[in-house]
Amino acid sequence: MKSKLIVLLKFSPLLFLIGLFVFNLFNYGVLDDPGKVLYKHYCADCHGENGEGIKQLIPPLKNSDMALTHFDSIACWIKNGMSHQITVNGKVYEQTMYPIKINAVETANVINYISKEFLQSDKLTTSAKVTEQFKKCTSD
Numbered sequence: 001m002k003s004k005l006i007v008l009l010k011f012s013p014l015l016f017l018i019g020l021f022v023f024n025l026f027n028y029g030v031l032d033d034p035g036k037v038l039y040k041h042y043c044a045d046c047h048g049e050n051g052e053g054i055k056q057l058i059p060p061l062k063n064s065d066m067a068l069t070h071f072d073s074i075a076c077w078i079k080n081g082m083s084h085q086i087t088v089n090g091k092v093y094e095q096t097m098y099p100i101k102i103n104a105v106e107t108a109n110v111i112n113y114i115s116k117e118f119l120q121s122d123k124l125t126t127s128a129k130v131t132e133q134f135k136k137c138t139s140d
């Protein structure tokens with residue numbers, strides 16, 4: 001038991017350095033945040049690389065009051081899509097977002113990316129939470 005502890009202590013600076021290295025890879029964009037990769041692939045065509053939306057057609061995600069106040073609904077919007085009149089940051093939109101076919105882990109990653117990058121929020125979700133939310137989605 002004691003020797004295991006000593007081994008662990010011996011290697012802890014090494015583990016720390018490896019952790020720091022991986023963290024930096026993410027930070028300097030060598031490894032992309034999985035949420036960012038998913039966002040670019042599944043959402044950016046409509047909502048824009050920087051979440052700016054497209055004129056009157058596609059609402060922005062950047063500082064979206066709707067997304068922030070209904071944070072727990074985003075998972076269902078992704079799963080089922082959305083097509084009714086909405087107001088985002090004072091502007092009315094009425095178009096269709098089709099369901100996006102990604103799983104709970106991917107959905108959680110993309111929501112966390114949006115939260116951090118576009119909503120400047122520290123709200124986070126997990127795949128377990130998303131799985132629960134998926135079960136309770138009403139249509140639209």
Ligand code: HEC
Binds near residue numbers: 058061078095100
């Ligand atoms: C085909 C274009 C399209 C794609 C792709 C798309 N959306 Fe949307 N999204 C829309 C439209 C259009 C609306 C508004 C729907 C309405 O008016 O009812 C919307 C609404 C939203 C909203 C609520 C309004 C707001 O701006 O806060 C969120 C959040 C959102 N989308 C997130 C996503 C995420 C995350 C993805 C990728 C996983 C995604 N969307 C992919 C078109 C799209």
